[in-house]
Amino acid sequence: MNLTLGLVLITVSLAARGSDIGVAPLRVELSPTVKSAVVTVTGKTGPGQFLQVTLRRWTQDAQGKDRYEDSEDLVFLPRTIDLAKTGKQLVRVGLEKPLTEVEKTYRLFIRETPPPVDPKAKSAKIAVVVDFGIPVFVMPAKPVRSAQFEDIVIDKGQLSVRLVNTGNVRLKLVSLTAGKAQFKEFKEWYLLAGASQSYRARLTGACTAGPLSVLLRTETITVKRDITLTPQMCG
Numbered sequence: 503m504n505l506t507l508g509l510v511l512i513t514v515s516l517a518a519r520g521s522d523i524g525v526a527p528l529r530v531e532l533s534p535t536v537k538s539a540v541v542t543v544t545g546k547t548g549p550g551q552f553l554q555v556t557l558r559r560w561t562q563d564a565q566g567k568d569r570y571e572d573s574e575d576l577v578f579l580p581r582t583i584d585l586a587k588t589g590k591q592l593v594r595v596g597l598e599k600p601l602t603e604v605e606k607t608y609r610l611f612i613r614e615t616p617p618p619v620d621p622k623a624k625s626a627k628i629a630v631v632v633d634f635g636i637p638v639f640v641m642p643a644k645p646v647r648s649a650q651f652e653d654i655v656i657d658k659g660q661l662s663v664r665l666v667n668t669g670n671v672r673l674k675l676v677s678l679t680a681g682k683a684q685f686k687e688f689k690e691w692y693l694l695a696g697a698s699q700s701y702r703a704r705l706t707g708a709c710t711a712g713p714l715s716v717l718l719r720t721e722t723i724t725v726k727r728d729i730t731l732t733p734q735m736c737g
Contacts, residue, residue, distance in 0.1 A: 522546050523553070523585070525612060525634050530595055532576075533641040538596035541636060543612060546585050550618040553583035555593055560607040560637070566699030573608060575599055576638065583612070601642055605671040605695050608638040637692065645671040649693070651716055651727040653700075656735040659709040663716060665725075666698040674721040680705070681714055709736035 523545035530539045543553065559573040577596045585591060595610060614631040648669040655662045661680055667673050672695060678688045683703035693699055705714075711733050718725040 523614065523632050523634075525636065527636075529637040529639065530610065531639045531641060532595070532597055534601060534643050538594060541593040541595065541610065541612075543583055543585070543591045543593060544589060546589055547614060548617050549586070551586075552615050553585065553591075554613050554615060555581045555583065556611045556613070557638075558609050558611060560609050560694070562694045562697040564698070566693065566697055570609065575606070576608060576640075578610065595638060597640065601640065603642050603644075603670060605642055605645070606640040607672060607692075607694055608640070610634075610636040610638050612636070639672060642670055645669070647671060647673065647720075647722050649673055649718065649720070649723065649725050651718075651725065652698075654716070654727065654729065656705070656709075656729070656731065659705045659736050661703045661705055661716075662700065663702075663727075664698055664700045665693065665718060667693045667695055670695050673723070676719040676721060678716075678718050680716045705731075705736065711736070 523543065525544075526542050527539075530541065532539060547553065555578060557573050557576055557578055558570040559575065561569045561571075563569055575598065577594075577598050579594055580591070583591045583593070593610070593612070612632075612634040614633070616631055646669040649665060649667050651663050652666055653662070653664040661683060663680075665678070672692045674692055675688070675690055677690075678685050678701060680703055683705050685701040685703045687699075687701050709731060711731050714729045714731050716727045716729065
């Protein structure tokens with residue numbers, strides 16, 4: 503934060519809409535039959551402000567955390583948007599490289615530039631800028647959707663489990679339950695192909711000897727694992 507610039511920037515990351523700017527659709531899917539798509543950007547920017555469009559390769563590390571790096575794998579135009587005059591701009595995204603057997607994932611970032619600095623301003627001003635990150639999925643010819651639970655451990659009423667995406671395309675997670683237990687780390691987000699995520703839940707109050715089902719629901723599939731609890735697990 504550099505107050506000498508006369509601005510204090512606050513970046514607002516949004517999936518669909520922020521301030522007077524909106525984007526649609528919320529995600530892009532490319533495939534052997536759909537080789538290009540259009541993202542519509544609408545709204546109005548302030549005087550001297552623009553929207554910058556960039557593409558970043560999207561992966562997930564061993565802990566399931568999102569990682570990004572600059573990429574030129576896809577064609578996307580334009581790279582700078584001025585909504586001051588038209589109020590609407592179409593961003594075209596298309597394939598440039600051959601498809602692979604595993605889905606490739608990207609984020610198309612549309613970022614608002616900060617307003618010009620007033621050289622006569624005597625104090626810093628707060629400027630809120632919008633940052634959209636649209637998921638872009640390049641699907642393989644034969645998508646396989648599957649997942650499994652691994653490394654299930656129950657000790658003193660504490661359940662830990664690792665969810666692995668064993669398919670070749672992403673899964674959009676919807677819910678994860680184990681009886682009445684709540685997985686605090688769970689988020690409704692994507693688990694990319696080959697990635698994994700670990701979760702923990704406290705079974706206290708719900709931990710009694712007998713059957714327990716760990717159930718994952720996604721947009722496309724459901725995964726269930728039955729466990730038999732023993733008094734030692736709940737102790």
